[in-house]
Amino acid sequence: DTGVSQDPRHKITKRGQNVTFRCDPISEHNRLYWYRQTLGQGPEFLTYFQNEAQLEKSRLLSDRFSAERPKGSFSTLEIQRTEQGDSAMYLCASSLGAGENNEQFFGPGTRLTVL
Amino acid sequence: DAKTTQPNSMESNEEEPVHLPCNHSTISGTDYIHWYRQLPSQGPEYVIHGLTSNVNNRMASLAIAEDRKSSTLILHRATLRDAAVYYCILRGSYRGSTLGRLYFGRGTQLTVWP
Numbered sequence: 513d514t515g516v517s518q519d520p521r522h523k524i525t526k527r528g529q530n531v532t533f534r535c536d537p538i539s540e541h542n543r544l545y546w547y548r549q550t551l552g553q554g555p556e557f558l559t560y561f562q563n564e565a566q567l568e569k570s571r572l573l574s575d576r577f578s579a580e581r582p583k584g585s586f587s588t589l590e591i592q593r594t595e596q597g598d599s600a601m602y603l604c605a606s607s608l609g610a611g612e613n614n615e616q617f618f619g620p621g622t623r624l625t626v627l
Numbered sequence: 628d629a630k631t632t633q634p635n636s637m638e639s640n641e642e643e644p645v646h647l648p649c650n651h652s653t654i655s656g657t658d659y660i661h662w663y664r665q666l667p668s669q670g671p672e673y674v675i676h677g678l679t680s681n682v683n684n685r686m687a688s689l690a691i692a693e694d695r696k697s698s699t700l701i702l703h704r705a706t707l708r709d710a711a712v713y714y715c716i717l718r719g720s721y722r723g724s725t726l727g728r729l730y731f732g733r734g735t736q737l738t739v740w741p
Contacts, residue, residue, distance in 0.1 A: 516670075543727060545727070545728065545729075547729075552733075553733060554712075554714055554731030554732050554733050554734055555671065555729070555731050556731070557728040557729065557730070560727060560728060568728070603670050603671075605670070605671075607727070613659070613676070614727075615661075615673035615676070616671075616673065616729060617672075617673070618669075618670030618671045618672065619670050620668075620669060620670055621669075621670050
């Protein structure tokens with residue numbers, strides 16, 4: 513399968529713990545995006561990378577969140593000191609370029625539950 | 628981001644055509660109209676996009692009003708697999724720091740009955 517993959521698919525953690533998610537984009541795609549989706553809502557943009565550079569961060573991305581994309585390949589999203597409000601589906605997407613004609617390909621998501 | 632308005636839900640019977648409307652009265656001249664859909668327990672997937680002219684692909688057709696303030700996604704023969712949330716999204720060529728991101732809204736939940 514050559515699509516976007518995410519690991520883990522599900523994560524249950526206790527409040528206050530740190531968690532890290534991984535996203536592997538489609539190999540030739542230079543753009544990588546992270547979104548968060550809560551129940552009944554559409555995905556909300558968190559941040560994106562062009563190659564290894566993080567170009568934009570949403571106001572939703574508090575200082576407990578950090579994302580990296582070393583070497584412009586896979587990306588990780590870390591949440592420190594998790595809170596119950598962090599419970600959501602975290603989606604990763606990639607695209608070849610950023611133009612309005614470039615579709616984004618989404619992974620299956622990581623569902624986080626904070627107890 | 629320019630906003631879109633969609634009905635919360637729609638229903639259809641299998642093998643019937645479905646017309647999913649989207650209003651975008653504040654669309655700018657350089658905004659493309661994109662549609663994505665999200666099947667249960669999956670990430671969103673691209674469906675179709677267009678600028679001014681109607682567009683067709685293997686999944687659907689996109690009909691764009693002449694004034695571009697509304698559009699309609701057309702599924703010619705709905706199947707059970709088409710049951711999903713459909714999102715109408717505007718993407719601009721240049722919108723400052725928001726270039727490339729997608730603004731989803733809440734979309735339309737399509738139910739398909741057998």
